[in-house]
Amino acid sequence: MEYFLELSSSGLVRGSIYALIALGYTMVYGIIQLINFAHGEIYMIGAFVALIVSGVLTIYGFSGISILILAALIAVIYAAAYGYTLEKIAYRPLRNAPRLSPLISAIGMSLFLQNYVLLAQTPDFLRFPALIPDFEFMEPIAHIMGSPELVIVVTSAVSMVGLTVLIKYTRIGKAMRATQQDMTMARLVGVNVDNVISMTFIIGSVLAAIGGVLVGSYIGQINFYIGFMAGVKAFTAAVLGGIGNIPGAVLGALVLGLTEAYAAGYISSAYEDVFAFGVLVLILIFRPSGLLGKAVKQKV
Amino acid sequence: MLEVSKTMAEPDNILLEVKDLTMDFGGLRAVDSVSLNVCPGEIVALIGPNGAGKTTFFNCVTGMYKPTNGAVMVHPPEGKSQKINGFKSNRVTTIGMARTFQNIRLFKNMTVLENVMIGRHCRTTTSIIGAILRGSKTRRQERETVEISYDLLEKVGLVDVADEFAKNLPYGAQRRLEIARAMATDPFLLLLDEPAAGMNPQETKALDELIVRIRDTEKISILLIEHDMKLVMNISDRIYVMEYGKEIAQGSPMDIRNDPKVIKAYLGEDSDA
Numbered sequence: 001m002e003y004f005l006e007l008s009s010s011g012l013v014r015g016s017i018y019a020l021i022a023l024g025y026t027m028v029y030g031i032i033q034l035i036n037f038a039h040g041e042i043y044m045i046g047a048f049v050a051l052i053v054s055g056v057l058t059i060y061g062f063s064g065i066s067i068l069i070l071a072a073l074i075a076v077i078y079a080a081a082y083g084y085t086l087e088k089i090a091y092r093p094l095r096n097a098p099r100l101s102p103l104i105s106a107i108g109m110s111l112f113l114q115n116y117v118l119l120a121q122t123p124d125f126l127r128f129p130a131l132i133p134d135f136e137f138m139e140p141i142a143h144i145m146g147s148p149e150l151v152i153v154v155t156s157a158v159s160m161v162g163l164t165v166l167i168k169y170t171r172i173g174k175a176m177r178a179t180q181q182d183m184t185m186a187r188l189v190g191v192n193v194d195n196v197i198s199m200t201f202i203i204g205s206v207l208a209a210i211g212g213v214l215v216g217s218y219i220g221q222i223n224f225y226i227g228f229m230a231g232v233k234a235f236t237a238a239v240l241g242g243i244g245n246i247p248g249a250v251l252g253a254l255v256l257g258l259t260e261a262y263a264a265g266y267i268s269s270a271y272e273d274v275f276a277f278g279v280l281v282l283i284l285i286f287r288p289s290g291l292l293g294k295a296v297k298q299k300v
Numbered sequence: 301m302l303e304v305s306k307t308m309a310e311p312d313n314i315l316l317e318v319k320d321l322t323m324d325f326g327g328l329r330a331v332d333s334v335s336l337n338v339c340p341g342e343i344v345a346l347i348g349p350n351g352a353g354k355t356t357f358f359n360c361v362t363g364m365y366k367p368t369n370g371a372v373m374v375h376p377p378e379g380k381s382q383k384i385n386g387f388k389s390n391r392v393t394t395i396g397m398a399r400t401f402q403n404i405r406l407f408k409n410m411t412v413l414e415n416v417m418i419g420r421h422c423r424t425t426t427s428i429i430g431a432i433l434r435g436s437k438t439r440r441q442e443r444e445t446v447e448i449s450y451d452l453l454e455k456v457g458l459v460d461v462a463d464e465f466a467k468n469l470p471y472g473a474q475r476r477l478e479i480a481r482a483m484a485t486d487p488f489l490l491l492l493d494e495p496a497a498g499m500n501p502q503e504t505k506a507l508d509e510l511i512v513r514i515r516d517t518e519k520i521s522i523l524l525i526e527h528d529m530k531l532v533m534n535i536s537d538r539i540y541v542m543e544y545g546k547e548i549a550q551g552s553p554m555d556i557r558n559d560p561k562v563i564k565a566y567l568g569e570d571s572d573a
Contacts, residue, residue, distance in 0.1 A: 162432075166428075166431065166432075170426070170428075170431040171421060171424055171426045171431065171441075171442070171445075172426070172427075172428050172431060173431075174410070174414055174417060174418050174421070175418065175421050177407065177409075177410060177414075178407050178410070178418045178421075181407045181408065181409060181410070182405055182407060184364065184389070184405075185401075185405045185407070186390075186407075186418070187363075187388060187389035187390045187393075188362060188364075188389045188390075188393060188398070188399055189393060189398070189418055189419045189421065189422075189481060189482070189484075189485055190390050190393035190394050190398075190419065190421055190422025190423075190485045191390055191418065191421045191422065192390045192422075193390065199428060203428075
């Protein structure tokens with residue numbers, strides 16, 4: 001039983017991280033039907049910025065939780081700038097191009113950003129300091145769920161609830177939904193669609209950067225390539241839940257994370273990816289639009 | 301009661317001034333140097349057979365197309381005159397011209413109230429930071445948006461269904477919601493593309509009263525495309541007629557009714573409409 005709880009906790013943590021990244025994929029897809037393959041790279045860049053900032057802050061004698069908060073804040077600002085610029089230079093000029101063009105542009109940006117970090121930093125794995133402090137009150141159950149795990153799960157949950165509220169109740173959220181449903185009409189009722197799309201990329205990048213910081217601190221090492229696998233997994237989660245659907249992305253991410261954790265724990269960690277993608281294949285066979293996705297009627 | 305306005309003689313101020321507007325699609329000239337004016341307090345109709353280029357004309361004026369030639373000038377009651385060729389639609393709307401579509405284009409999966417609230421977007425300023433901090437300005441703006449939106453729903457008679465999804469409304473109500481959403485953007489000119497399309501006679505009558513009421517009480521001028529001749533003749537102050545992209549006539553409903561070119565081109569030789 002305890003082993004099961006341990007696995008569940010680890011699955012929950014993975015799922016939360018996937019969810020943070022998957023939300024960016026799914027929001028962007030929902031609004032402009034683009035799969036932003038460079039999204040995983042934003043997550044990686046977030047982790048790198050946090051690493052650099054925490055190094056500098058340590059030298060200046062900051063400590064513990066203040067480093068975590070400052071590093072995360074700066075990483076988030078950096079990532080937001082990257083997300084904004086990415087959309088501006090790689091996708092906006094292709095807004096009216098056939099759908100394949102921005103997709104290829106996205107893959108290009110992904111490769112570019114990976115190699116940029118490879119050249120600017122290093123191809124080696126870098127040690128990432130454990131920024132998340134140990135809370136005493138977690139001591140009794142630390143063997144099942146420690147402080148870093150708790151922080152990851154709570155941060156993700158808060159981000160998701162915040163995002164849902166933002167989309168449902170605020171002015172910018174309404175503009176996002178309007179843009180999603182009918183971009184031309186949104187413009188005609190006076191919504192600045194370009195700003196709304198920029199904002200979507202910024203929000204997605206912020207969530208990804210938060211994910212990057214948390215994972216770096218949790219796993220303890222990063223390199224330029226971590227964005228790729230995380231991106232693929234998060235994309236899988238988004239498709240699993242029904243791409244374009246926000247609760248779907250979270251559900252898909254949790255299903256994926258738990259599947260991986262149980263597969264790794266009960267069978268073999270060599271097979272975790274097999275099971276993760278196996279679940280994807282099964283869901284796409286029996287529910288092609290994803291767990292919570294609506295069947296889309298193709299307009300001919 | 302729907303008497304034609306008598307103030308038709310050359311008005312000295314103009315809201316929308318379109319000069320020699322031309323729109324080519326490759327080799328096809330869809331609109332061929334059409335000029336048209338709308339003055340404050342007017343209801344102007346643009347009529348013509350299918351394919352005459354009326355909707356293309358609307359699309360040029362509202363920034364959906366960039367005209368090949370000619371000028372679209374606006375002279376807002378407040379603010380400076382400017383040439384708006386090639387402005388993006390959201391800018392055109394912010395300047396003060398709102399439109400509706402021939403085929404209804406509501407945000408189907410949003411509520412009736414939310415559809416109208418979206419129309420307020422360009423008149424409010426809350427940023428994402430504001431939305432998170434929720435200061436007094438944000439809250440006041442949100443409250444005002446809701447109040448104004450309810451007010452507009454009251455005017456078009458949709459208050460009772462404010463929380464329904466837009467897609468669940470009957471056809472005539474969807475039309476009125478589209479008009480309310482356009483009005484929410486605070487326009488000085490409303491462009492209606494076939495507002496009566498697909499409506500039954502009762503709905504059409506209610507619509508024509510609504511349009512006149514918008515002009516009279518909201519002080520919004522109207523430019524409409526319409527095929528329902530009864531509605532057009534009833535409420536228009538002036539009428540422009542297009543055929544094959546060209547403007548073939550303009551004048552009061554009476555002039556148009558008796559213009560032999562219009563009768564031949566549009567109403568048919570034997571028609572007495």
